[in-house]
């Protein structure tokens with residue numbers, strides 16, 4: 514009854530979305546702030562008879578809005594039902610095990626090996642530097658062990674550490690131009706340097722973004738990718754061989770509204786960065802080690818505790834964080850930046866518990 518393909522899959526396990534009681538959720542990097550209020554005004558006046566009709570399979574108006582925002586043309590933009598869906602298309606379209614293994618960092622987004630499993634692509638985890646920053650020399654690999662592509666988040670997850678633009682430029686200059694380099698910029702808006710400006714000079718660069726974090730729209734499911742028109746065409750071929758209508762009408766319209774509300778965006782980003790700075794210093798004050806984060810979360814450890822124990826004790830107190838049962842980062846927890854009140858509540862608990 515089940516395919517052999519299915520039986521060999523190990524799915525990704527998303528962060529808990531519990532229903533048993535109400536928790537302070539600092540475990541899935543959602544925003545603590547509601548999205549742009551313009552969305553509410555739009556929904557109140559929306560003509561629901563439009564929902565009879567299929568959405569634009571090209572999401573043209575949304576892609577034009579994005580193109581304008583990033584100084585590109587719409588043939589450089591692809592949109593999808595969350596960036597996870599786009600990543601799945603990326604694996605299908607660009608990574609071919611015949612040309613070698615896919616390279617990604619030792620500690621990184623745990624969905625990447627799941628896609629490799631799904632599409633039967635072997636991969637190599639590249640060791641990071643002792644301070645957890647990405648090692649560009651190692652990421653490029655060597656000629657004796659060819660690779661079919663590179664993927665990494667910038668800033669990296671779950672460490673929060675950003676790779677500076679000059680290192681990205683160096684990587685792109687040294688890596689074969691006929692292999693795709695994917696930068697997952699899910700957290701770039703919180704202080705990293707985007708590689709969007711390198712698209713025009715590197716046809717093999719694809720940048721993947723999401724509206725889930727910095728736009729407070731995790732419930733909407735909207736992601737986008739930016740790259741040369743050849744890469745974008747390949748993503749459309751992949752999508753249109755799978756589902757023509759991955760992005761609904763309401764999602765396309767709301768995405769446009771959210772992307773255009775620059776004042777809302779600037780205010781929320783500034784607040785999260787401010788709270789992150791305050792919270793990191795306060796945790797250090799309590800003798801935690803906190804990695805320097807450019808994301809909307811911090812990766813931290815209290816010497817003498819394991820990540821699992823910190824997670825369990827905080828959960829008893831009604832606060833959810835995330836730990837990873839992975840050699841080398843077992844002592845850390847990843848803590849999403851909430852409001853200042855959220856972080857003060859957490860700091861009270863960490864102070865008394867650990």
Ligand SMILES: *Cc1c(COP(=O)(O)O)cnc(C)c1O
Nearest residue numbers: 595596597622666699723725736
């Ligand atoms: C959250 C996250 C995503 C997924 O974003 P969605 O658009 O919600 O699917 C992708 N990559 C990284 C590194 C993330 O942290």
